[in-house]
Amino acid sequence: MKAPWLWLIRFAGLIVPRRLRADWRQEWEAELKWRESQLADWDKLNAKTKLDLFRHSAGAFWDALWLQPRRWEDDFIQDLRYAFRMLRKNPGFSIIAVLTLSLGIGANTAIFSVVNALLLQPLPYPEAERILWFGGWSGNDKEQGVTPADFLDYREQSQSFELLAAGVSDGVAMILTGTGEPQRIHGAPVTANYLDVFGVPPLLGRTFVAEEGQPGREGVVVLSFGLWQRLFGADPNVLNRTFTLNNRKVTVIGVMPRQFQYPLGAELWQPFSFPASLQSPFRSRKAHFFRPIARLKPGVTREQAQGEVETIARRLQAQYPDTNKNQSIYLVTLQDRVVGNIRQTLLLLLGAVGCVLMIACTNVASLLSARATTRHKEIAVRAAMGAKRWRIVRQVMTESLVLSMLGGAGGVLLAKWGERLLVTLSADYLPRANEIHLNAPVFGFALGIAVVTGLLFGLAPAMTATRMDLTESLKEGGKTTGTGAPRHRTLNLLVVAEIALAVLLLIGAGLFVNSFIRLQQVHPGFDESNLLTMRIDMPNPYSEPEKKTQFFDRVHERIATLPGVEAAGLVTELPLAHQSSDTDFRVAGRAEQAPNAKGHADIRNINQDYFRAMRIPILKGRNFTPAEVREGAKVIIISELMAQKFFAAEEPLGQRLSLDFPGVEPLEVIGIVGDVLHRGLQGRAQQTIYFPSLRIGFSNLVIRTTIDPATLAATVRREVAAIDPNQPVTDVKTMAKWASESMSQPRLRTALLGLFSGLALLLSVIGIYGVMAYSVIQRTREIGLRMAVGATASDVLKMVMTRGVKLTSVGIATGLLIALALSRLLSGMLFGVTATDPLTFGLIALVLTLIALMACWIPARRAAKVDPLIALRHE
Amino acid sequence: MKHKYLSYTMALILQAIENGYRYGFEVMQATGLASGTIYPALRRLEDAGLIKSKWEKQSVAVAEQRPPRKYYDLTKPGREVLAEARSRFRLLEQLTSLNPAGEEA
Numbered sequence: 001m002k003a004p005w006l007w008l009i010r011f012a013g014l015i016v017p018r019r020l021r022a023d024w025r026q027e028w029e030a031e032l033k034w035r036e037s038q039l040a041d042w043d044k045l046n047a048k049t050k051l052d053l054f055r056h057s058a059g060a061f062w063d064a065l066w067l068q069p070r071r072w073e074d075d076f077i078q079d080l081r082y083a084f085r086m087l088r089k090n091p092g093f094s095i096i097a098v099l100t101l102s103l104g105i106g107a108n109t110a111i112f113s114v115v116n117a118l119l120l121q122p123l124p125y126p127e128a129e130r131i132l133w134f135g136g137w138s139g140n141d142k143e144q145g146v147t148p149a150d151f152l153d154y155r156e157q158s159q160s161f162e163l164l165a166a167g168v169s170d171g172v173a174m175i176l177t178g179t180g181e182p183q184r185i186h187g188a189p190v191t192a193n194y195l196d197v198f199g200v201p202p203l204l205g206r207t208f209v210a211e212e213g214q215p216g217r218e219g220v221v222v223l224s225f226g227l228w229q230r231l232f233g234a235d236p237n238v239l240n241r242t243f244t245l246n247n248r249k250v251t252v253i254g255v256m257p258r259q260f261q262y263p264l265g266a267e268l269w270q271p272f273s274f275p276a277s278l279q280s281p282f283r284s285r286k287a288h289f290f291r292p293i294a295r296l297k298p299g300v301t302r303e304q305a306q307g308e309v310e311t312i313a314r315r316l317q318a319q320y321p322d323t324n325k326n327q328s329i330y331l332v333t334l335q336d337r338v339v340g341n342i343r344q345t346l347l348l349l350l351g352a353v354g355c356v357l358m359i360a361c362t363n364v365a366s367l368l369s370a371r372a373t374t375r376h377k378e379i380a381v382r383a384a385m386g387a388k389r390w391r392i393v394r395q396v397m398t399e400s401l402v403l404s405m406l407g408g409a410g411g412v413l414l415a416k417w418g419e420r421l422l423v424t425l426s427a428d429y430l431p432r433a434n435e436i437h438l439n440a441p442v443f444g445f446a447l448g449i450a451v452v453t454g455l456l457f458g459l460a461p462a463m464t465a466t467r468m469d470l471t472e473s474l475k476e477g478g479k480t481t482g483t484g485a486p487r488h489r490t491l492n493l494l495v496v497a498e499i500a501l502a503v504l505l506l507i508g509a510g511l512f513v514n515s516f517i518r519l520q521q522v523h524p525g526f527d528e529s530n531l532l533t534m535r536i537d538m539p540n541p542y543s544e545p546e547k548k549t550q551f552f553d554r555v556h557e558r559i560a561t562l563p564g565v566e567a568a569g570l571v572t573e574l575p576l577a578h579q580s581s582d583t584d585f586r587v588a589g590r591a592e593q594a595p596n597a598k599g600h601a602d603i604r605n606i607n608q609d610y611f612r613a614m615r616i617p618i619l620k621g622r623n624f625t626p627a628e629v630r631e632g633a634k635v636i637i638i639s640e641l642m643a644q645k646f647f648a649a650e651e652p653l654g655q656r657l658s659l660d661f662p663g664v665e666p667l668e669v670i671g672i673v674g675d676v677l678h679r680g681l682q683g684r685a686q687q688t689i690y691f692p693s694l695r696i697g698f699s700n701l702v703i704r705t706t707i708d709p710a711t712l713a714a715t716v717r718r719e720v721a722a723i724d725p726n727q728p729v730t731d732v733k734t735m736a737k738w739a740s741e742s743m744s745q746p747r748l749r750t751a752l753l754g755l756f757s758g759l760a761l762l763l764s765v766i767g768i769y770g771v772m773a774y775s776v777i778q779r780t781r782e783i784g785l786r787m788a789v790g791a792t793a794s795d796v797l798k799m800v801m802t803r804g805v806k807l808t809s810v811g812i813a814t815g816l817l818i819a820l821a822l823s824r825l826l827s828g829m830l831f832g833v834t835a836t837d838p839l840t841f842g843l844i845a846l847v848l849t850l851i852a853l854m855a856c857w858i859p860a861r862r863a864a865k866v867d868p869l870i871a872l873r874h875e
Numbered sequence: 876m877k878h879k880y881l882s883y884t885m886a887l888i889l890q891a892i893e894n895g896y897r898y899g900f901e902v903m904q905a906t907g908l909a910s911g912t913i914y915p916a917l918r919r920l921e922d923a924g925l926i927k928s929k930w931e932k933q934s935v936a937v938a939e940q941r942p943p944r945k946y947y948d949l950t951k952p953g954r955e956v957l958a959e960a961r962s963r964f965r966l967l968e969q970l971t972s973l974n975p976a977g978e979e980a
Contacts, residue, residue: 023945028914030942031900037941056903059910066915 005032005057012060016067024067028060079398086399093371094403097364100763101407101453104360106414107353107756109438109446113419115346116445117436118339124259124435126199130162132302133337134292134309135330145169146292146329148274149285150316154292154329157312160305165194166292168272170263173537175728178244179231184537184730187221187245188266195222195269197295198262204228205239205254212271220271221250225258227267245270263291264338264431285323286584293334306331338431344829345749352508352756355501357453359760362501363767364403365457366494370774372396372461393462400458401451408450412438415446426748460490495771496811502757502764503815503848504822509757510840511823511830512750518832519746524575524739525676525685527615531735532709533574533702536720536727545695549630551723552694555701556607558719564707569613572605574700575678576738577731585689587646588656588666596646601638601687602678603659605696611673613704621653621671624692632693637671642687657689667691680742682831702735709734749829761851769855772804776859783863784871793864800863804856811852812845884908886960888916889953890967892926897946917947925953 002010006029013025032053039045039053087094122128134154136144146154146166155164167190174187188194192213195202202222212220223231223238232238241252250270275282296305313328332340372379379392416438423433430436536555552570560568573579583603590597608624610616619640628635636657643652656666675685705712713732720729740747776783783796823835833840881889887906896905903913920926926947936943949957961967 026942027899027945030936030944031898034941034944035900056900056910059912059914062911063914063918066918 003032003036003053005054008054008057009060012064016064017070020067020070024064028057028063032057075394076398079395080402082395083399083402087402090371093367096766097367097403098406098410100360100363100766101404101450102410102414103759103763104353104357105404105408105411105446105449105453106418107411107759108350108357108449109411109415109442110418110422111346111349111353112445113415113438113442114422114430114436115350116439116441118430118432119343119346120441121435123335123338123432124200128335129333130296130298131197131334132161132294132296132305132331133334134166134294135332135337136288137328137330138326145288146290147285147288147323148282148290150324150327151290151292152274152283153316154309154312157315158305158308160297160300160308161294162297163193163197164292164294165191165197166272166290167191167194167263168291169289170291171266173535173730174246174268174270175537176231176243176245177247177726178242178249182726182728184535184728185227185267186265188263188269189272190269192271194293195256197293198260199295200257200260202254203257204236205252207254208269208271213273215273215275218271218273219248219250220253221245222254222256222269223252224256224267224269225260228255259434261432261434262334285320294331302331302333342430342745345745348508348749348826348829349752349756352505352753355505356756356760356763357449359498359501359763359767361453361457362494362498363763363770364400365460366491366498366767366771368396368400368457368461369490369494370771374778396462397455397458400461401454404450404454404457407453408446411450412443412446415442422752425751426744460494463490491771491775492807495768495807496814498764498767499808499811499848499852500815500818502760503812503844504819505753505757505760506844506848507815507819507823507841508826509750509753510844511826511833511835511837512746512753514837514840515829515831515833516743516746516750519681519743522677522681522832524681525616525674526575526735528735528739530705530707530709531613531702532705532712532716532732533577533700533735533738534713534716534732535574535700535730537730545632548696549632549694551727552607552699553630554723555720556609558723559701559703559716560609562712562715562719564705564712566704566706567609567613569610569702569704570607570694570699571610571702572696572699573602573678574702574738575676576680576735576742577700579700580678583659583689586658588658599642599646599687601642601689603689603691605691605693605699607692607694610690610702613702614676615704616676617674619672619674621669623671624690629692629694632691632695634665634667635670635692636667637673637690638669639675639685639688639690640672641675641685642689643669643672645687659689681739682746700731746829746831761848765851765855768804768808768852769858772800772856773859773862775803776800776863779863780866780871783866784868787866788868788872796866797860797864800860801853801856804853804860808849808852808856812848816841816845881956881960883964884912885916885920886957886964886967888913888920889925889949889957889960892947893949893954893957897948898944899947902947920953921947924950925956926950 009025009028009032013021013028016024035053035056036045039049123131125131134146136146136150138144148166151166158164167188171186171188173184176183176185192208192210195207203225205222207222208220211217228234228238231243232241235241238252238255242249243252244250245268256269277283281287294305296302309329309331313324316324317327336343382392383389419436419438423430423436426433536552556568556570559565573581581603582600584598584600586598587596606624607629608626611618611623618637620643621637624633624635624637627633638652638657646652647655652669652672655669657669658664658666673690676688677683678686678688701716703709703712703716717729717732720727783791786799787793787796819841820836825835827835887908888902891902891905894905896902899910899913899917902908902917903910906913908916917926917928921928927950928945928947930945931943933943
């Protein structure tokens with residue numbers, strides 16, 4: 001019987017790397033045996049010395065453990081070197097595989113970097129999940145603001161919030177003078193506690209204190225990082241500097257850090273004070289222009305807060321039925337609010353690049369599988385020499401992982417470039433764009449998908465490689481005639497999967513292209529070509545309406561007579577430019593309860609040339625006269641939609657409407673004009689009232705030109721400066737540019753999806769071609785044999801093509817079914833086309849069939865040209 | 876791999892080998908270190924090229940009626956490193972006077 005310590009050595013030896021095991025055991029056994037015999041000789045072999053021996057042998061475990069890294073290291077390095085040798089041997093294959101994977105991983109990493117920054121990372125504020133955005137909600141309009149009076153009630157009655165603050169709209173235009181050129185900036189009048197909601201400490205100075213929210217104390221401002229840089233050259237001594245804002249002197253008390261950007265685009269914050277008079281519009285319960293935000297008390301959930309504000313809303317509904325009927329509040333986290341619009345697009349793109357990656361994987365897997373079949377002799381020899389199945393699988397997997405790691409490295413490079421491109425392309429509307437970086441989580445993601453893809457595309461060929469009949473493989477003597485059914489089944493499956501994924505992506509892209517084309521064909525209700533627009537905001541010196549009228553009258557006069565100008569219109573809210581203003585109205589002479597007695601409409605102040613400049617058709621009645629514009633006459637023009645809705649059975653002209661402005665008499669309808677898609681080409685036309693006036697302090701110039709509108713910009717600026725050098729002219733853009741910007745998100749979506757699906761198509765065609773070409777080469781001998789016994793070239797062609805057609809049609813059918821099932825996810829993002837548009841589905845199926853057949857045709861024809869004599873000798 | 880500065884344990888083992896304790900068990904007894912320390916240390920010293928191992932001839936082992944042993948010897952770099960270590964660890968001096976012959980007495 002063996003001594004227990006020798007058993008221990010045997011046992012510990014099991015975990016010693018096999019290569020070292022015999023040697024290792026011998027060393028330990030020799031010494032322990034020697035010691036044992038020595039002790040026996042001295043007659044000292046007692047319990048104590050035996051225990052000592054046992055203790056010594058226990059050290060063998062440490063020794064064995066210490067040798068573990070060698071096992072891994074040695075085999076691994078061996079595998080690695082072998083993998084690199086294999087890759088070098090087939091440079092064509094390696095380059096295609098690495099490029100394919102780089103594209104797949106790169107696209108995924110780029111999109112993920114955006115998803116990570118926008119959707120996964122919390123906003124850069126402490127405990128950002130506690131910051132909520134208040135949406136005013138009435139019926140189905142979810143984008144409404146909250147009225148100042150309601151806001152004060154919510155602030156007084158709610159218990160859920162640590163802080164409840166509000167800004168006026170998402171900021172307003174302010175005129176800044178006293179620091180050089182006058183300029184229009186985007187300022188945010190906010191309640192004094194507004195910045196505290198975010199919990200972001202200022203970079204310099206301080207934020208507002210409660211007293212600065214009192215009337216008369218508002219002469220302080222906090223600058224954004226950007227404005228601080230632009231205006232004061234990042235001067236660290238900027239605190240207590242003064243300048244003029246809307247003709248009032250203000251003092252700088254703080255600068256916010258670079259990453260603080262709320263509301264989006266705000267360049268400075270100024271405390272807002274509630275006027276004492278309840279009649280002031282800033283105490284109104286009708287005008288929904290407040291945008292409240294809140295910080296939840298610790299431990300209070302959004303749902304609890306939502307319940308509470310709903311209770312308050314119901315109370316207000318009962319208390320003020322006139323104004324608060326149907327009015328409620330919904331709370332969303334600020335994060336959801338900031339990125340909510342783009343979430344769908346991003347997830348869609350993530351899905352799309354996921355498909356591309358899967359196709360890339362399938363492609364590499366099928367290439368590797370195909371290669372594995374030609375390598376079966378090598379593998380059979382290894383197996384015959386005693387390599388275990390797991391050992392061979394690991395070898396093949398190492399090759400895949402090397403490929404995927406190289407692909408991952410290429411992917412990160414591509415992502416770096418792609419992510420910048422993406423941000424540049426979408427800078428107009430991408431929130432938090434400055435937070436998008438290739439950082440640790442993104443690299444982790446790239447590494448993760450590289451490993452996963454490596455395993456994914458490596459597993460199939462590894463299995464193929466080992467699931468083979470050893471004796472058969474060796475018997476075949478290396479002739480490339482193996483037909484092994486299961487091997488082909490794997491390849492077939494991969495090709496089908498690839499085609500199905502390509503169908504899916506192409507249909508998605510097809511739907512978006514289709515919907516984008518329709519979007520471009522939408523007539524906005526005006527002619528956007530040859531229109532130059534710009535914005536003029538009047539500062540307060542023109543506080544008397546007459547002065548404003550005079551100013552705009554002179555602007556109009558000078559510009560309308562410029563050469564190249566056909567008409568110069570003025571309008572308070574420019575279509576497609578995110579400007580809006582609306583009002584309630586009542587039809588004079590209709591009973592309160594009568595249907596269509598009152599309504600809600602957009603309102604625009606315009607001059608007599610607006611319709612002519614925009615080419616909005618006057619359908620009925622007449623235009624305003626210059627005199628009516630100058631005096632702000634009691635006449636209006638309404639849009640066609642409004643005329644149809646309110647005066648379907650009556651003559652609209654001559655009807656009178658009371659607007660919801662105090663002291664304004666009923667206004668007479670003198671004309672009807674065509675509808676305009678004011679809120680963007682995807683939106684619907686709104687009921688609109690046009691009012692003749694130049695009295696409002698801000699206006700947009702729309703200039704219809706007979707020459708390229710961009711060339712007039714400088715001249716027009718000069719003309720305005722000649723009238724008043726302190727008057728900034730901003731947002732100088734052609735109408736075509738506005739239209740193009742309003743389509744930027746659909747455009748980006750379509751472009752990227754188009755790009756990805758093109759990539760998918762290319763990759764899957766390469767895949768089909770590769771597999772077909774490979775199977776033809778593999779069957780060359782068989783084909784030669786068939787031809788030798790009488791098969792014609794067309795028989796062979798048919799045989800190869802049949803397989804291609806089968807695979808393609810199964811793939812396309814599968815893809816179509818998946819696309820049908822998933823299509824409803826897209827329906828919200830499409831315009832003018834249903835998500836199951838038969839034309840798109842049919843067209844994509846047809847195109848893909850043709851392309852796939854072409855990919856099969858080339859190898860099929862090669863097969864048909866096989867010379868039986870050469871083929872039979874083919875090794 | 877360069878072992879410019881040796882730990883005391885490593886130096887002790889090198890010193891023991893230099894003194895003629897040439898196989899694992901002997902080194903263990905000479906230094907008083909545990910077997911779980913000695914063997915991994917020997918492997919590491921060998922990896923670092925400070926010692927080299929060789930199996931004794933089968934004939935010798937048979938003649939002495941025991942299984943063949945694995946003997947360790949210092950290499951040239953091993954001796955240099957040990958000389959450097961000896962100047963740092965004065966206690967090693969004590970061990971230099973010992974040799975295998977006097978050990979079991």
